[in-house]
Amino acid sequence: MKPTLTLLGMGLAMALSGCFAARQARIDSDYSYTGNFRRYRTYEFVTGEGLAADSSKLGEAVRDAIRTRLKVQGYKSNKRRPDLLVNFRVFEGDMKFRGYLQEDIGRWVKEEKVEDEETPPDNRQGYQPQRILLAEGTLLITLIDNRTNRAVWNGYASGVTVPKGPQGELVLRRSVRSIFDQYRVFTEGYLEGSQMTEN
Template identity: 70%
Template sequence: MKPATITLLTLALSLSGCFAAREARIESDYSYSGNFRRYRTYDFVTGNELATDSSALGEVLRDAIRARLRSQGYKPAKNRPDLLVSFRLYEGDMRFRGFAQEELTAWLASGKEETDETPKDARKGYQPLRLLLREGTLLVTLIDYRTNRAVWNGYASGVTVPKGAQGEAVVRRSVRSIFDQYRVFTEGYLESNR
């Protein structure tokens, strides 16, 4: 093949991956009791059938999540990490319960953190939403290791993952889009990188 033909083919494949990722519905929700300012380390959930996907696609997902967390200042830790990361790629449509909330960064900027000691009448409260997520949903959950509670869910619905390199590109873009909803940097990370 001529170099121009290879370049055009590569461009066409890249653009088709962009369109597949753009069609995805990207959402997230979080726990008002998440202590997002103290999280600095992470590890992946392990065990039977929990994020143990050893396929090439599972490894691409882990690599994409690692890269994104690293870019936000998080460090991997095998011993007592602050966050456990769980992910799953669902096939088919699924019903999902999410919550209507302001963006996480706005919530954090308000300084309103909830703990177990926060009086019930002072708590924010959740407004549940029933969602129908389309064929192909990538769900990423961050779990507070100390409390064993999910503190953040990010998901991309309607993700079509073709086989091969194009599929890997779609997965990486989907992870990037999901984590665009989680713009939480570790404390002091931005100042140290100026």
């Protein structure tokens, strides 16, 4: 009985410490006014260097958490011609970051706003840049419009300490969830379709 309680206590302590590490992180995001968020339905990961190409458990934990969240929001994986390319990276140390003060992306998408070259200058939203100092350890997730090759959304968690082992995977998964809480964009018609199947 005592070893079971000890293991249970250790597991709970690890889960709570991972939870606290993710909660202490600064979570924020910004988006491009040219992003046609209603059009996006599919995604694929960018391959490259660093954690994005990492086949370790930490890299796979981030990819798996992103896959899970995008699936919940109605997005499907498509290797051939995805609407969105997903890139992520973990930065060590403090860094200066340029973000933007913007209205909530959910409101922007709901009002079906999209800016392009034909949008009159008087009707453009305009960006209000802000310089942000991100604390030691930042997980940055970027969504890129595959057609235009432009970043349309950045979400980040700073102050994320990633310990080694399973606890590190837990911290990264929770950080991804917290970041995607900033991206409350479901694919068009997905919510109506899931409500119909429930009835």
